Amino acid sequence: MGRLTAARVRTARHSGKTKAHERLSDGDTLFLQLAPTGAKCWVQVVQVKGRRYTVGLGGHKFVSLAEAREAAFENRKAARRGIAPVTRTGRKAMPTFEEAVPEVLATRSDAWKGGKTADDWRASLALYAYPAIGATPVGDVTSGDVLNILKPIWTPKRETARKVKRRISAVMKWAIAQGYRVDDPAGAAIDAVLPRAGGEVRHHRALPYGEVAQALATVKASSAWAGTKLAIECLVLTAARSGEVRLATWAEVDMDAGVWTVPAERTKMGREHRVPLSARCADVLREAAALRKDVDLVFPSARGKVLSDATMGKLLRERGIDAVPHGFRSSFRDWAADKTDVPREVVEAALAHKVPNAVEAAYARTDHFERRRPLMDHWAVYLSA
Numbered sequence: 001m002g003r004l005t006a007a008r009v010r011t012a013r014h015s016g017k018t019k020a021h022e023r024l025s026d027g028d029t030l031f032l033q034l035a036p037t038g039a040k041c042w043v044q045v046v047q048v049k050g051r052r053y054t055v056g057l058g059g060h061k062f063v064s065l066a067e068a069r070e071a072a073f074e075n076r077k078a079a080r081r082g083i084a085p086v087t088r089t090g091r092k093a094m095p096t097f098e099e100a101v102p103e104v105l106a107t108r109s110d111a112w113k114g115g116k117t118a119d120d121w122r123a124s125l126a127l128y129a130y131p132a133i134g135a136t137p138v139g140d141v142t143s144g145d146v147l148n149i150l151k152p153i154w155t156p157k158r159e160t161a162r163k164v165k166r167r168i169s170a171v172m173k174w175a176i177a178q179g180y181r182v183d184d185p186a187g188a189a190i191d192a193v194l195p196r197a198g199g200e201v202r203h204h205r206a207l208p209y210g211e212v213a214q215a216l217a218t219v220k221a222s223s224a225w226a227g228t229k230l231a232i233e234c235l236v237l238t239a240a241r242s243g244e245v246r247l248a249t250w251a252e253v254d255m256d257a258g259v260w261t262v263p264a265e266r267t268k269m270g271r272e273h274r275v276p277l278s279a280r281c282a283d284v285l286r287e288a289a290a291l292r293k294d295v296d297l298v299f300p301s302a303r304g305k306v307l308s309d310a311t312m313g314k315l316l317r318e319r320g321i322d323a324v325p326h327g328f329r330s331s332f333r334d335w336a337a338d339k340t341d342v343p344r345e346v347v348e349a350a351l352a353h354k355v356p357n358a359v360e361a362a363y364a365r366t367d368h369f370e371r372r373r374p375l376m377d378h379w380a381v382y383l384s385a
Contacts, residue, residue: 003027006065012040020131030072032060033136037144042068043137046079054096055085056137094180097141097171098134101125104174121167128153128164138175141168143185147193154194206327209335212236213383215321224315230288231299232312235325237281237380239332239351241268242325246307248298253277253285258373262352273352276373278380332379340378346371 004026014022014034023031023043033043042057057063057071075085095103105118133145146168153161169186176182183189207215216236219229235245244262253260260275267273277285285298293304301307312325323331329351336347349368 004032004065009040009060009065014038018131021133021136023135026065026069028072029076030057030068033140035136035142035145036132036148037142039140039142039144041140042071043135044072044075044085046075046085048079048084049082051084052099053085054094054099054135054137056094056140094137094139096135097138098125098130100138100171100174104171107174108170120163124160124164125167128160129168133168137180138171139180141172141181141185143190146186147190150190150194205323206330207321207323209331209338209382212328212331212335213385215316215319215323216383218319218321219315222315222319225302227288227291227299227301228307228311228315230284230291231307232315232325234281234284234288234299235312236328236332236383237278237284238275238376239329239379240275241329241352242309242312244273246299246309246312249296250289250292250298251296253298255282255285258282267352269352274367274369276369276376278377280380280384281376335379335382336375339382340375342371342375346375350375 004024008024009032012024012032012034014036016036018036021036022034024034025031029044029046031043031045033041035041040060042060042063044055044057046053046055055075057068063071078085101122105121109118128149132149133141136145146165149168150161150165153164165186169184172181172184172186176184216233219232222229231245234240234248235242238245238260240262244266247266248260248262252262255277258277260277262273262275264270264272288298291300293300295304297304297306299307301311309325316323316325333347333351336342336350346368350372
């Protein structure tokens with residue numbers, strides 16, 4: 001220790017060259033952390049049994065340089081004995097924002113279908129939040145920090161910004177539950193500061209329904225793995241969600257009855273969804289059966305693993321098809337509205353959408369399965385023509 005002086009601590013300022021926190025080292029694991037907002041606090045970074053701890057030791061106005069050095073020294077002695085460090089209040093070391101994220105993901109993983117949501121969390125926070133607050137103890141994150149993250153993307157990337165805001169808020173609520181803080185700096189308090197105008201909601205890219213048949217023909221003519229091409233065709237024919245198709249197993253398919261039953265744990269609404277199989281869709285499944293590997297997946301990857309959404313999307317992009325896998329549901333919805341006289345509730349049931357009206361939902365106990373079968377047959381015929 002000894003690199004800093006009381007005068008240097010008093011006059012230290014963030015450079016303003018980055019939105020991330022900056023640190024001045026005092027040596028021997030102790031740092032003065034400088035926030036873009038002007039806040040300054042003491043942090044210590046130590047390792048115990050291979051695990052890295054970032055310890056908040058308090059703000060510079062309340063903890064002097066000498067006191068911070070004394071606390072850091074005691075923590076280093078404890079670390080040599082294999083004891084996790086403590087803060088100046090005697091509590092267990094507070095995790096940084098980045099260290100807290102895996103803890104939050106672990107509490108939510110059971111409610112998510114597959115790993116894509118967790119991957120989205122990690123990717124968005126690594127891109128937007130970690131550079132600014134990743135190394136900050138969760139109890140020291142401020143509303144100013146969150147605003148600095150969100151403002152640059154709030155207008156040009158409104159939907160992404162909202163997701164980042166919700167995810168930061170989830171980490172902060174976890175920190176509240178753990179006793180690390182008492183407020184949520186990403187909560188309603190900053191809503192009034194964020195711009196209301198701009199930031200048009202962007203929907204999944206989708207093709208006009210009149211172009212879907214040609215898109216399928218383009219996919220079939222490609223040199224991609226046959227399982228990927230069949231998965232895309234099944235997704236289009238059934239108007240199902242990507243994850244439902246990619247994770248489909250043969251145990252869910254009854255070829256004799258012409259039904260594919262998606263279990264509740266894999267649907268967005270959390271309830272079982274029966275899908276009537278058109279004649280063409282049944283043919284697709286028979287073609288997929290001929291590719292069957294030593295797994296129960298209907299559409300495994302070329303290596304026998306779960307096919308990724310990115311793989312399906314990549315094939316569409318490479319063939320010049322301006323749509324994402326999920327967008328074909330929109331194509332189907334528009335076709336049903338324009339080209340059929342099927343009631344709205346039947347089409348919504350085909351898409352496994354939740355009935356928005358609570359009273360209506362209480363009485364709508366049927367899934368309109370028998371009325372959906374001719375609808376899906378009609379869709380398949382339209383695509384083949």
